[in-house]
Amino acid sequence: MTVRQALPPTSAQEPSKDQSVLRDTDEEARHLARMLVRGARHMALAVLDPTSGFPSASRVLTGTDLDGVPVILVSALSGHTKGLAGDPRCSLLAGETGKGDPLAHPRITVQCIAEKVERDSPVHLRIRQRFLDRHPKAKLYIDFPDFYFFRLVPQSASLNGGFGRAYVLDGSDLVIANPGSGEEWSNFSRDIRELTDEANSLAARLGAKNAGQWRFVGADSAGLDLIAGDTLLRHEFRTLQSSPEHASQYIFNMSKTV
Numbered sequence: 001m002t003v004r005q006a007l008p009p010t011s012a013q014e015p016s017k018d019q020s021v022l023r024d025t026d027e028e029a030r031h032l033a034r035m036l037v038r039g040a041r042h043m044a045l046a047v048l049d050p051t052s053g054f055p056s057a058s059r060v061l062t063g064t065d066l067d068g069v070p071v072i073l074v075s076a077l078s079g080h081t082k083g084l085a086g087d088p089r090c091s092l093l094a095g096e097t098g099k100g101d102p103l104a105h106p107r108i109t110v111q112c113i114a115e116k117v118e119r120d121s122p123v124h125l126r127i128r129q130r131f132l133d134r135h136p137k138a139k140l141y142i143d144f145p146d147f148y149f150f151r152l153v154p155q156s157a158s159l160n161g162g163f164g165r166a167y168v169l170d171g172s173d174l175v176i177a178n179p180g181s182g183e184e185w186s187n188f189s190r191d192i193r194e195l196t197d198e199a200n201s202l203a204a205r206l207g208a209k210n211a212g213q214w215r216f217v218g219a220d221s222a223g224l225d226l227i228a229g230d231t232l233l234r235h236e237f238r239t240l241q242s243s244p245e246h247a248s249q250y251i252f253n254m255s256k257t258v
Contacts, residue, residue, distance in 0.1 A: 022166050029167040031236060033159045036094045036108045037174055038064050038223065039234030041134060044093040045072065047083030056083060061138065062092070063131040066186075066220050067179040069151050070112070071127050073138060076146040084150060088114040092152060108159045110174065112152035124149060126182050133189065133217040134225065134232065176222050180243065185220055188244035192216040192224075192251065199226050201255035208233050219247060 023029070046057040058080050060072045070092060074081045084090060095107025117124045127149050132139060141147060154171035161167070179185070192198075196215050203214040203226055210228035218225035223236040224247075241247040 021164075022168055025167045025169055025173070029159055029161065029165075030169065030173045032106060032161055033108050033157060033167075033169055034068070034174060034222070034236060035234055036106060036159075037070060037092075037110060037154075038068060038225075038236075039232060040094040041230070041232045043070070045080055046091040046093070047080045048087045048089065049079065050082055050086035056080065061131075061135050062094075063127070063134050064218075064220075065123070065127055065130070065151055066176070066182050068174060068176040068220065068222060069153055070110070071117075071131065072150050072152065073131060073142060073147055074150065075144070076148065081148070084114045084116075090114055090152060104162050106159070106161045106165075108157055110152075110157045111155045111171075113155060115151040115153060117149040117151060119148070122182070123151075126186055127151075129186060130189070130218055134227070176220065176240070178221070178240070180221050184244050188247065189216070189219045192219060192248075195251065198251050198255040202226065202235065202251065203228070203233060205254060206233065206235060219244070221247070224251070 040062055042059055043062050044057050045060045046055050048054075049056045056079060058078075060074065060080070063071045065071055074084075090112050092110045092112060093107060094110070095105060097105050117127060128142060131149070132142065154174040156171055157169040157174060159167040159169055193216055199214040199216045200212055202224070204211060208214065208226075208228070208231075210231060213228035214226045214233070215228070216224060217227045221237075221240045221242070223234060226233040226235065237247070237250065241250060
């Protein structure tokens with residue numbers, strides 16, 4: 001039997017050492033990444049098990065702080081809370097699948113450092129209200145003494161926008177550098193809850209379903225959160241709004257141009 005040896009690839013066939021599957025991270029990629037993270041009501045959380053050292057993943061409800069940092073509410077009795085106590089390094093996976101190949105849909109993995117939020121601190125009170133606005137059913141257990149908030153501060157991220165669209169992002173790409181006054185934005189978020197006509201006009205402009213059911217549930221200098229039933233819609237401003245007053249004018253202008 002004759003054994004045929006494969007010929008080594010010619011120089012034309014050899015991949016360049018500089019060739020990469022990664023694309024240059026542009027503003028479109030950053031926008032998609034922020035939408036995936038800030039528009040998620042739940043994500044997969046991976047921590048290191050303190051006993052075995054193995055990665056351990058679970059599903060958690062998520063919200064965001066005023067600076068866009070993801071937040072979670074967890075029980076001290078859960079395995080992932082114990083994991084975070086032993087090693088604050090963790091990862092989040094965000095992105096919903098749709099019809100067809102699940103891998104054709106955008107998703108993002110965010111490497112984070114977990115910071116426990118002290119109960120009854122100003123940060124805790126702000127996060128608590130923002131979380132409840134997004135997850136009203138959490139009122140049943142949010143104040144249990146063994147439940148805590150963690151801020152999961154992004155360090156880096158890997159974005160896959162679909163086949164052939166891979167990017168690496170810095171943690172700062174997902175954080176709002178100058179979020180403004182927490183009190184002012186909290187008051188603004190409360191005030192716009194009654195603007196149902198404006199919320200539905202904006203949702204219609206964005207092509208959302210569930211017409212007539214939308215309401216505002218949160219705001220920050222980077223965008224607005226709307227909800228209809230269990231569906232969350234995140235709308236990012238084109239540029240950061242320097243104050244709630246500017247955001248209010250933005251809502252008015254957007255709702256009148258449907």
